[in-house]
Amino acid sequence: MLELSPDLSGEWRFDPTHTRIGFSTRHAMVTKVRGAFNDIEGIAYVDVEEPSNSKVSVKIKVASIDTRNAQRDEHLRTNDFFDAPNFPYITFESTRIDQVGDTSFIVNGNLTIRGVTQEVGMPLEFMGVERDPSGQLRAGFEGTRRIDRQQFGVKWNTALDSGGLLVSDKITLEFEVSAIKVEKS
Known part of the structure; x- marks a missing residue:
């Protein structure tokens, strides 16, 4: 069983090269489209x-969206x-963090997309937490959340001949976070 040791207390910065904030949604009601944002900043205390x-702040550059299709992007x-152009960032600012299990948390906060919070x-x-080969302490977190x-x-959106819609309103957000502890000097 993982344990939350006192070593975890402190400031952590998301490692954007090892963090994925992505999404998936139904397309044409029969398949899923997946994507991610490649420019992410995050900090957690x-x-x-x-x-x-504890608190978390995340800033995602919208223009960095990547669905592996340039025209769709x-x-x-x-x-x-x-x-x-008018709303260059998606942001999340935590307001409360609740521990709901030994290693499970609900990070409550304000998500802002297109200026709507x-x-x-x-x-x-x-x-878990591990020291990487360069000596940095890394912690990992994962989760998903559906939003409308x-x-x-x-x-x-656009209507399909069958009466359905091209893009689902339900979006699954996907989080795979690697954070590096900011060591005090």
Whole structure:
């Protein structure tokens, strides 16, 4: 069983080269489209003794969206979806963190997409902590959360001949976070 040791307390920065914040959604009601954002900044302050004092802040550059299809990515950056020129970042600021199991947490906070802020709870599982070959202390967290894109003003769609819609309103957010502890000098 993983244990939350006092070593975890302190400041942690997301390692963008080993962190994935992605999403998936139904396309044409029969398949899934998956994507991720390649430009991510995140910082967490962890208080193991009092998890409710912990906090997380994440900033994602919308223009870094990558669904492995350049034409689709360009469309997602337009006003039809994320409107990257006017809303260049998706942000998340925690307001409360609840420990709901030995290594399970709900990170509650304000998610802002297209200038619309909604309070959401993000379930995260602590995956462990290890020193990497360069001596840095790394912690891993994973989780998923479904949201309704319409609640954030992401409304574009087109009808299918069958009566369904091209893009599902339900989006699954996917988090795989590798954070490096900021060592005090």
